[in-house]
Amino acid sequence: MASLPLIFWHTSSGDFATASNWNGGVVPGPADEAVLANGTKNIVTSSADETVAGLEVSSTLELLAGTFSITSFTDNANNITVDDGASLDIAGTFYNPGTIDLDAVSTGADLVFSGGVILQEKGKIVLSDTSSANTISGTGTLENDRNTISGSGTIGDGLSMITNDNKSTIDASYDKKTTLFGLTINSDLTNGGAIESQNPFGLVLQGITVTNSMPHPTGTQVYEGSITALGKGLIELNGTTIDGGTVSVSGSGQLWAIGGVTSTITGAATSNAGVLAAESGDLTIDGNLSSSGTLSALSGYVLEVTGNVSGGNGTIAGSGEIKFDGQATTKVTFESGATGILDLMEPSRFTGTVAGLNTGGFVDLENIPYANVTSVTYSSSKHVVTVVDQTDNITDTIKIAGTAGTFTPSLATDGSTLISDPPASPASVPNNVAQLLVQSIASFGATTGVVPSGAASLAENNKSSEFLAANSHHG
Numbered sequence: 001m002a003s004l005p006l007i008f009w010h011t012s013s014g015d016f017a018t019a020s021n022w023n024g025g026v027v028p029g030p031a032d033e034a035v036l037a038n039g040t041k042n043i044v045t046s047s048a049d050e051t052v053a054g055l056e057v058s059s060t061l062e063l064l065a066g067t068f069s070i071t072s073f074t075d076n077a078n079n080i081t082v083d084d085g086a087s088l089d090i091a092g093t094f095y096n097p098g099t100i101d102l103d104a105v106s107t108g109a110d111l112v113f114s115g116g117v118i119l120q121e122k123g124k125i126v127l128s129d130t131s132s133a134n135t136i137s138g139t140g141t142l143e144n145d146r147n148t149i150s151g152s153g154t155i156g157d158g159l160s161m162i163t164n165d166n167k168s169t170i171d172a173s174y175d176k177k178t179t180l181f182g183l184t185i186n187s188d189l190t191n192g193g194a195i196e197s198q199n200p201f202g203l204v205l206q207g208i209t210v211t212n213s214m215p216h217p218t219g220t221q222v223y224e225g226s227i228t229a230l231g232k233g234l235i236e237l238n239g240t241t242i243d244g245g246t247v248s249v250s251g252s253g254q255l256w257a258i259g260g261v262t263s264t265i266t267g268a269a270t271s272n273a274g275v276l277a278a279e280s281g282d283l284t285i286d287g288n289l290s291s292s293g294t295l296s297a298l299s300g301y302v303l304e305v306t307g308n309v310s311g312g313n314g315t316i317a318g319s320g321e322i323k324f325d326g327q328a329t330t331k332v333t334f335e336s337g338a339t340g341i342l343d344l345m346e347p348s349r350f351t352g353t354v355a356g357l358n359t360g361g362f363v364d365l366e367n368i369p370y371a372n373v374t375s376v377t378y379s380s381s382k383h384v385v386t387v388v389d390q391t392d393n394i395t396d397t398i399k400i401a402g403t404a405g406t407f408t409p410s411l412a413t414d415g416s417t418l419i420s421d422p423p424a425s426p427a428s429v430p431n432n433v434a435q436l437l438v439q440s441i442a443s444f445g446a447t448t449g450v451v452p453s454g455a456a457s458l459a460e461n462n463k464s465s466e467f468l469a470a471n472s473h474h475g
Helices: 431-448 455-462 465-473
Strands: 006-008 033-036 043-046 050-057 060-063 066-076 079-083 086-091 093-095 099-103 109-114 117-120 124-127 134-138 141-144 148-151 153-157 161-164 169-172 183-185 189-191 194-197 203-206 209-211 213-215 222-224 226-229 234-238 241-243 246-249 254-258 262-266 269-272 275-278 282-286 289-291 294-297 302-305 313-316 321-324 331-334 341-344 353-355 362-369 373-379 384-389 394-401 408-411 416-420
Touching: 050 060, 060 066, 060 086, 079 086, 079 109, 099 109, 099 134, 109 117, 124 134, 169 183, 189 194, 189 213, 194 203, 226 234, 234 262, 246 254, 254 262, 254 282, 275 282, 275 302, 294 302, 294 321, 313 321, 313 341, 362 384, 362 394, 373 408, 384 416
Parallel strands: 006 033, 033 050, 043 060, 050 066, 060 079, 066 086, 066 093, 079 099, 086 109, 093 117, 099 124, 109 134, 117 141, 124 148, 134 153, 141 161, 148 169, 153 183, 161 189, 169 194, 183 203, 189 209, 194 226, 203 234, 209 241, 226 246, 234 254, 241 262, 246 269, 254 275, 262 282, 269 289, 275 294, 282 302, 294 313, 302 321, 313 331, 321 341, 331 353, 341 362, 353 394
Antiparallel strands: 213 222, 362 416, 373 384, 384 394, 408 416
């Protein structure tokens, strides 16, 4: 890069646009490099639109209003503050061993990167935690090379990709005295560093793909990124996919799927000591999960683990569903009034326990067709329900916690077997519901030629509207 004409600030504090504050009596312009080297405690303010080719800061530059644009070179060794209603636009080379503060109140404080910028050195970008109107946006790509970006607001508008390098951090930080908002990232992200949330108001990964690893520049190794809910921090996935690296939730932390869509964690070393929840969206853990915490499926949403689950608890609320495709040692509890499903693809590999099943919920034994159910028995001494399929020589056993009653098989929409433990005094069933159930079982018998013994009376006497609701969303 060719050398730029240098224009030096020569007084203590003052306004950037005042010519007498500069050597030669000239305010730096689009072809110049402005040098603010008047001591770290002195403040240069700017209240109008300004454009310079380069900027060096070893004092403090405070942007009160307007847009301050730097087109070629920036070196911030101390502090740049962007106040509410102001914008700092940066293109070209950017060294930031200092701090950039975004202090929005309501209008917004904006940091804009244009044309592909590398954020170099071990500095900080701090988004104030008392407003959600702080933004980091731009065009092209943004590479964070060893900086820490923290606070509340939005990162990513207009950017095609954010790269968070090894030893770099993006942190939804939290101060219990001041923090009122969370942090949202809405640009695709390659992460070889750390993405963290300590903020109970949430770090939202909004409709993006996070490639949670990146190659070393020499190609000799791979940096595995980490995504962590620390302390009481919350991470919210809204239609987001996390691929690789590590994903972990601390003892008081939470990770939710939200937005009414599916979010997926795939190929990651995933651990949970807090809460993993299908909160208002479906959550799929595509791989193994180490859990000493809680897995939660709220009404209408599915939490699925395709690999093995070691330890922890699960809760099903309303019509929620927890689905285990592999081995699981989890204790799963149906909350009061729950009509949801514990879906077991390989029931023989489920060595956990089930509690609260008599509230109206179901265990789906995917390996036994309903037409093949030979017997359902319960051992009160061992607290185990046993389902036998003599046709395929399959025996499933499920350990039950708490009081158990009369276990009942029923037909899932995919033909597998649902097991329930109806309440001792079930509510009466409206005639039209009973008729629908009888017709459904009769139709199944006409198709398969098999109607399990007592099925019609079972439908008339033991079913409820919750059964229909549960089967209507099960697939």
